[in-house]
Amino acid sequence: MKKQFKSTRLFMLMALLLSVGLLSSCDTETKDDAPALGNWQKQSDFAGVARNSAVSFTIDGKVYVGTGYDGTKRLKDFWMYDPAINNWVRLPDFPGDARSAAVAFSAAGKGYVGTGYDGVNYLKDFYEYDPVAQTWTQIADYPATGRYGAVALSFENAGYVGAGFDGNYQKDFWKYDPAAGAWVEQIGLIGAKRLNGFAFTVNGKGYIGGGQNNSLYQTDLMEFDPATGQWKSLKGLTSDDRPNQAFPSGRTYAATFSIHNFGYVVGGNNGAPLNDVWKYDPAADQWTKLGDFKAGIRMGAIGFGVGEFGYIGLGNSGATRFDDLWKLNPTTANE
Template sequence: MGSGVFFKRGRFFFILLLSAATLSAQGRGGRGGDAGAPGQGIAPGVPPGQRWVRLAPVPEPNEERSGVVANGKLYLFGGNPVGLTGTPPGSVFEYDPAGDKWTKKKNMPLAAHHVAVAENEGKIYVFGGGVQKQAGGGAYVPANNAWEYDPAADSWNNYKARDGQSLDPNQPHRVLDVNEVYDPATNTWAAKQILPTPRNSMFTGVVNGKIYLIGGRVASAFATTGSVTDVVEEYDPATDKWGFLKDRMPTPRDEGVAGVFNNRIYVAGGESITALNNSVSRAFEAYDPASNSWQALGNMPLARYGLTGGVIGNRFHIVGGHITAAFGGGEPLNTPQHDALELR
C-alpha cells in the first residue's frame, strides 16, 4: 500500500501518493501462487532465526487499507469499496499484539480508501484518499481532507485541507510528481522538490532521517495501463534534495507493504501486470541503505497485494489484501489473513 507520509522534526513530509496510490481504480492481476508456507514456522528462504507466525485475522477482509503503528498498536483505516460505485467502508480497526486482538473503533469522518497516514506523539494523521460524493456515484473521487485521529480518545479532528494537485483515474491523466510537507504546529502546507520518478503505489520507508521510495507504478493510476518499476530513490528532508539512484529492487512490483527494522526496509507482496503476465506476488525482500544492497528473504505465506501492516517490536505484521483479480478468473477475493515475520 503504500502511503507516503513521514514525520520529522515537527513536520510531515507528504510524498504525494495521490498520483494514484490514493486513487488507483486499477485493473487487477491474476492469482499469484498458492498459500505456500504454513502459518507458523520457517518459510523457504527465510534466514535462520526468523520465522512466520499466524495471528488473529482482521475481522472485515478488505484491500487498500492504510496501516500505521501508534503506541505499540497497529491501526487500519479505510478500505476499497465493492466495485467502482460502491460505498467505501470508512472503518477503523485497532490491533493489540499483547492480546492478539482486533477492536473496531470510530469510523472515519469521511469514508475513504487509499489514504495516507502518519503517527506523531501518539496521534495519527490521515490525508486524502478516494471518496464517494453521492450515493451510487463514483467511489474514486479525489479528496484533499486532513484529519487527526486520537487513539486514546477514539476521536477525530479536522485539519487544513491540502491545496495541491489531484487526479481522477477515470479521466485522462498522468501520475503526479508532487512532494509536500505538512506542519501540524502551524497547520500549513509547503511544496518541496518534486519526485525524480513520478509514480504511485510504491513502497516507502524512513532510515536515519531519509525517505526511500521503492518500486511502484509509473504512467497511470490503472495497473492495466501503467507499468511497474524497480527504481529506488532517496530523499533528504533536511536539504530538500534527492540523492543518486540506488540499487534497484530485485522484484519490480507495486501495491505491497513496507516496514523498517534495525535500519533495513522490508518489502512484502504486491502485484505486477505486463502483457505476458498478471501476477500477485509472494516476494519478500530487504533493502539496506547503509550498504545500498538487497537481500531476498524467501516468500510470504500467502501471495497478495493491496495489503497493509507495520512493525511492532521485532515483528513485521502483514494484514489483509487481495489474492485474486477480476480478469484473472472468478470473483475478486480479499483475505483476512494476518501473518507476522519475527525479525532478528
C-alpha cells in the same frame, strides 16, 4: 599373499576416500539447504471485513487500521490492534467519505489519514486522529490536487505525502507540520512520476521506489532526508545498476514496514501477482530475499513494524480479499 594384502589395503583406502567424499557432499548439501531466515506466524484475524487498499499507522506500539475496499463498496470503519495482547478494538469511524487507496502517517503522537478514491472522486481532504481522546479532527486539505495511490512517510514531528494519480501521474511532495497545522511544498521526487509506489523510513530517512507510470513499472530508488529536504538517487532495481546482486523487481501495490534498521517490501504486482519478501539495508544499499510470504500472493495489503517484529495483513489476490494478519520474526528460520 603380499599381492592379496596390497589389493585388500588398496580397496580399503579407496572405500575410505569414497566415504569421506560422500560425507563432505552431504555437509555441503546441508548448508545449501539451510532454511532462510524470516519466520511468519499467524496472528489474530482483523476484526473488520476483509479488504484491500486500507491504511495503517502506528503510535506508541499500537496500530491503527481502516478504510479500504471490500470488493463491493468503500469503507470508513477504523480499528486499533495491540500487538502486546494480539487483540483488535473498534474505534470511531473515519469521519470523511468512505474511500480506498488513501494514505496515512503518524507524527507528534497523532495519526493522519487523507486523499484516496471514493469510487467517483479523487479526494484531498485530511483528518487527524488523537489516540488519547479517540477523536477525529479535520485539518487543512492536501494542498495539491485530489488523488489516490500516493505515498507517505512518517517522521517524529512531521509527515510527508506525494506522487499518486489525479487523472495524471504525479511526483510532487509535501510536508505536514502538526505544530503549525500547515502543509509546506518540498522538492518533488527526483525520479519518475508514480502511482502505488512503495515507501518506508529507516534511521530518520525515507525511501521511495516502485510504482507504475503510464503502464511502466518503475525501478528507481530514492532516499529523502527530512533534515535537509534533499533527495539522493540510489542504485535502481535493475541488473545494470546491481550486477551480480539480488534485488526485487519494480512493482505496484507492495506492502512495507521497517524494523532493526532495515526496510522490508512484500508482495505486490509486476504484471503478475507476487509473494516475495525483500529486506533492504540502507547502510550497505543492499537487498536480501527472505523467501516468500507464508500466506501466499498478496496485493494492496497493509504493513507495519512494532518492536522486533514486522506485520503484513489484509490485501487481495484477484477477487479474493483477506482479513488475516501475519507476524515476521526476521531472526529465526523460516518454517
